[in-house]
Amino acid sequence: MTAPSTAPATKPLPASIDAAQAMLAEAGYVCGRDLATVVFLALKLGRPLFLEGEAGVGKTEIAKALAASLGRRLIRLQCYEGLDAASAVYEWNFPAQMVEIRLAEAGGDRDRDALAKDLFSERFLTRRPLLEAMSPQPGGAPVLLIDELDRTDEPFEAFLLEALSDFQVTIPELGVIKAPEPPIVILTSNRTREVHDALKRRCLYHWVDYPSMSRELEILHKRAPEASERLSREVVAFVQRLRTEDLFKKPGVAETIDWAKCLVALDVLALDPQAVTDTLGALLKYQDDIARYQGSEVKKLLDEAQDMAPA
Numbered sequence: 204m205t206a207p208s209t210a211p212a213t214k215p216l217p218a219s220i221d222a223a224q225a226m227l228a229e230a231g232y233v234c235g236r237d238l239a240t241v242v243f244l245a246l247k248l249g250r251p252l253f254l255e256g257e258a259g260v261g262k263t264e265i266a267k268a269l270a271a272s273l274g275r276r277l278i279r280l281q282c283y284e285g286l287d288a289a290s291a292v293y294e295w296n297f298p299a300q301m302v303e304i305r306l307a308e309a310g311g312d313r314d315r316d317a318l319a320k321d322l323f324s325e326r327f328l329t330r331r332p333l334l335e336a337m338s339p340q341p342g343g344a345p346v347l348l349i350d351e352l353d354r355t356d357e358p359f360e361a362f363l364l365e366a367l368s369d370f371q372v373t374i375p376e377l378g379v380i381k382a383p384e385p386p387i388v389i390l391t392s393n394r395t396r397e398v399h400d401a402l403k404r405r406c407l408y409h410w411v412d413y414p415s416m417s418r419e420l421e422i423l424h425k426r427a428p429e430a431s432e433r434l435s436r437e438v439v440a441f442v443q444r445l446r447t448e449d450l451f452k453k454p455g456v457a458e459t460i461d462w463a464k465c466l467v468a469l470d471v472l473a474l475d476p477q478a479v480t481d482t483l484g485a486l487l488k489y490q491d492d493i494a495r496y497q498g499s500e501v502k503k504l505l506d507e508a509q510d511m512a513p514a
């Protein structure tokens with residue numbers, strides 16, 4: 204869940220929108236001025252950033268790029284149905300406590316109060332992402348990524364709202380743990396359900412859309428530099444054309460990158476109907492979508508995409 208590493212060199216927060224954009228670009232993240240603006244403001248005002256968008260458009264990657272470019276630790280809380288406060292904040296290591304009790308029984312040399320105090324000390328505390336994010340970190344406040352928030356339920360959201368408002372956690376046996384400096388918080392959602400207004404109100408919001416053709420080409424240059432200029436342009440044009448179709452699941456940027464890599468692995472130099480049909484599984488992940496694009500249909504899309512391709 205967390206990504207500890209040797210302490211990276213902390214860098215100062217960007218001083219302008221342009222600096223924020225350049226900083227993300229340096230970490231391999233291509234973004235427009237709109238996204239750079241909310242990132243800059245979130246950092247400057249110390250507000251959580253709430254990112255919504257379709258799958259594979261680069262929401263999670265923003266947090267990773269931010270952590271890398273600011274030299275902060277990235278702490279990730281992956282949300283799922285049934286996630287509760289214990290798994291998000293802390294748990295007592297029950298098996299280790301039991302072993303300690305057994306050892307104390309066998310030795311018989313410790314008084315009960317001392318044992319009880321010991322059992323609920325840091326030694327037996329399992330830190331989960333939220334507690335970790337509120338604990339001092341060597342490189343300064345970490346980036347806390349609360350990923351796919353829409354997968355949790357409302358009670359957890361309410362709990363999160365509280366945790367994000369004062370950045371402190373109370374552990375009855377240990378007392379209050381308060382973040383020395385609030386973490387940089389990024390929340391993401393695929394919008395499988397609406398997240399509550401109260402939580403959204405605390406955050407700056409940005410809808411991460413599919414990139415324009417030129418931006419997607421830039422992303423491909425960064426993420427799949429092994430693809431030739433010609434192939435990259437054809438790939439991006441085809442994907443952009445495909446996204447205008449009424450699909451069950453449109454391909455995201457992640458799929459564009461994957462597809463380009465597959466084509467390179469197959470030594471495809473330029474798109475043709477056969478190469479597209481053979482590799483469609485890298486782009487479309489539902490059989491109903493794939494079944495629509497066979498033979499002449501692919502040829503038609505390819506022709507139309509070629510007309511759209513950037514010069």
Ligand SMILES: Nc1ncnc2c1ncn2[C@@H]1O[C@H](COP(=O)(O)OP(=O)(O)OP(=O)(O)O)[C@@H](O)[C@H]1O
Nearest residue numbers: 231232233257258259260261262263264422456457
């Ligand atoms: N703007 C971008 N610049 C550089 N790389 C990008 C960009 N957008 C997406 N990517 C690439 O696409 C991949 C998928 O992005 P990411 O996992 O962040 O998507 P997501 O929106 O979180 O998707 P999901 O909703 O499925 O979790 C990343 O690994 C990254 O390589």
Ligand SMILES: [Mg+2]
Nearest residue numbers: 262263350391
């Ligand atoms: Mg994601």
